[in-house]
Amino acid sequence: MLKAFICGAVVFPGLYYTFRKILKSALTHWSDGDVVLVSERLVSAIHAVVSTASGVIVVTSCRDVITDSHWLVNGFALFGAPYMAHDIYAMYMSYFHNRRSKDPSGAPSGHSLQTVRDFLLKDWMMVLHHLTLLLVFLPIVLFFRGGLGDFFIGCLFIAEFSTPFVSLGRILIQLGLDNTMLHKINGAIVLLSFFTCRILIFPFMYWMYGRRFGIPLYKAPFHMPLHCNLGNLVILTPQIYWFNLLLKKAKRLYLRQKRGPGDGHKDRPKTD
Template sequence: METTVAKGRQRAVAAVLAVSNVASLLTALNVVSDLRPEDKITIKRGCALTLLGLVYFTTLFELLNTLALSSSLRHKYRLSCGDVLDVNNKLVSAVQALFCCVTGAVVLGWSCARDVVHASHFVSEGYAWFGAAYFFYDIWSMYMVHVNMVLGDVKDKSRKPKNGALAAAPAKLSPTFFQYCKHEPVILFHHLFIGGFGFLVIVYLRGGLGDCVFGFVYLMELSTPFVSFRGILSRLKLKATRAYVLNGVLMLLTFLFCRVLSLPYVCYMYSKVIGLSYFETIQSLPTGCKVSIFILLLPQLYWFYLMSAGAVKVFRGPQEKRS
């Protein structure tokens, strides 16, 4: 009887989350449905989009958690609670990346075809407002994953016999948010930079510049689904499969072209427009612009190095085993 009641409550919670999730997305689309391509997003519309974005990403994460924690797949792959939250965090990240890619495609198709420097489309600002919520939601989501991972590790250790008896678990198990910040400083800085300063650049600080450049920035997220699926396959203990290797190759290629080489290519496009050489163009950029590019590009180079090193280990592994 108690099991039936629990399942009924679970279904009710999942239904409420699903309705809230779909309603928030449809409402966000309705907020911008009457705009023309050249229109600007007002602060009132923008705030509404940010609130709807926060509802959308949070309810999607909680919906996936509600469904996955009671799924047979969790037991099939022996996933802990932390593993489930981590997988769902990555799924939400992939969904956000797809939204970014759609936005980037619209912007490139409209703005770059008209005027590389000045043409704009409202979807660029619109998703800046909506998507900014993701980066702040994701900080909370990653913290929840970290907490459950730590708690799971501590519980596992406490179950292991020590001198014939179970070890006592520490009284304070859950890490604080500040401890988590020390644990993941790079990704946190990246989220705050993109969600805060990046948002301000697209919405307020760009001056009279158009959206073509930001279309390439949005398309940087094309590699994110492959990064997410790599982590998911790892959690499912499917590293030895062809799917993992193929996904890794696609991840490296999309990361290289969309994150490492895209910004230098944008500078090349701009050099053709203003009629200067590549290095003269970079020198002519405002200091704030050059600093922003450096801050945005540096973590990509670091992550690409880590991915490449991991790929080398994967490909060397089978060869070392054969020898």
């Protein structure tokens, strides 16, 4: 299994730097901020595709949701772990270049502790989410489950299904295609896939757990061990927060497009 970890530590940073080099060479008019943001999103989408595929294989292979196991659970957990650490770095690089491009006179010319602090304050929830998965849930998956519950870990892998569409939306905005039909369709898919795979997946897991023990859905949380409920709550809470942000963003875009370009920029939202 150490090979899976080493492979992930090579693949994700390697893809990131490869994309940066290709984009910088192919799109010479792009700024460094454009390049690092799109590179980050492409790597994120690839990780999500592999995660979703692994989750589907695990879920469809486990007939008993408690005792059945699949090697991909530990394998992908180790392979994907370096991505969590790498993505924090990639997000920081995107923040750094975006900040410098927006305020070239006031933003620092180089990296500093203040820049890192500002980044952590801005994206603290995403950073905390990544660190929690890496430092808390990874050890639980590998060492403290006793080989039980691979089905539910597979469900959590599938939660990444919405990520490629989120990344595509950011890339379309970067390309200036945020007013196209493709962006609108992708936005609808983002909302549907995020709600289904990151929020409804939790009632589904409780329902499957209840089926296993012959109890109704509403009794399943009271039958499940407390630490499992707490773990689900820790993962679910930021998903609800981010889904609320997606809804607000979709509402802003809808209202902006409804007003049309002839209404001027007086009431245009400051952030898209």
